[in-house]
Amino acid sequence: MRVFDFDNTIYKGESTFDFAVFVMKKKKSLLRYLPGIVQLLLKYHFCKMDVNTFQNKIQEYTQIFLKNKEMIQDLVDEFWLLHLENIYPHMLKKIHKDDVILTTSPDFLMKGISDILPTNKILTTELDLENGCIKYFNFRENKVKNFKRKYGQEKISELYTDSYNDQPLMDIAKHVFLVKNGVPKKIK
Numbered sequence: 001m002r003v004f005d006f007d008n009t010i011y012k013g014e015s016t017f018d019f020a021v022f023v024m025k026k027k028k029s030l031l032r033y034l035p036g037i038v039q040l041l042l043k044y045h046f047c048k049m050d051v052n053t054f055q056n057k058i059q060e061y062t063q064i065f066l067k068n069k070e071m072i073q074d075l076v077d078e079f080w081l082l083h084l085e086n087i088y089p090h091m092l093k094k095i096h097k098d099d100v101i102l103t104t105s106p107d108f109l110m111k112g113i114s115d116i117l118p119t120n121k122i123l124t125t126e127l128d129l130e131n132g133c134i135k136y137f138n139f140r141e142n143k144v145k146n147f148k149r150k151y152g153q154e155k156i157s158e159l160y161t162d163s164y165n166d167q168p169l170m171d172i173a174k175h176v177f178l179v180k181n182g183v184p185k186k187i188k
Contacts (some may be wrong), residue, residue: 006103008162012086038096066132076112088182141168
């Protein structure tokens with residue numbers, strides 16, 4: 001079974017961050033959170049934050065951004081109309097129907113693009129939109145737990161990712177491809 005990360009692997013950039021910026025442009029009162037979100041993203045990108053701290057910070061921003069639950073689906077639809085160009089077509093072509101996309105991005109955001117993805121096996125961060133809270137944070141070692149919960153002892157033949165935040169997945173994959181600017185390079 002092959003596994004693909006989404007952000008910076010299939011999608012050029014961090015889709016959740018891009019969505020947050022998109023929402024802030026629509027709702028200017030949220031712009032005050034941009035510096036904190038950028039700082040959080042940088043610490044995440046450089047693996048400088050433990051999982052619990054990262055999850056707590058994400059939880060804070062989730063509650064703020066999901067206050068207008070009824071608008072979320074419209075925003076997601078509009079976001080993907082404007083950001084489909086950030087999908088690497090050649091990476092999308094690599095994905096088969098039996099492959100898995102394993103991402104930290106939230107379920108509601110990934111559902112908005114699921115119809116163009118070649119697989120319906122998509123494991124995400126799970127949110128409770130009603131209460132604005134994270135039910136399952138699909139990050140680092142939680143990605144391995146989520147994969148094993150869903151697919152048991154199925155082996156990962158190939159992993160495509162952009163980040164060493166996925167080291168726990170790298171450890172259990174037979175082959176690992178590090179993706180930079182949409183170009184996979186075999187590292188294991």
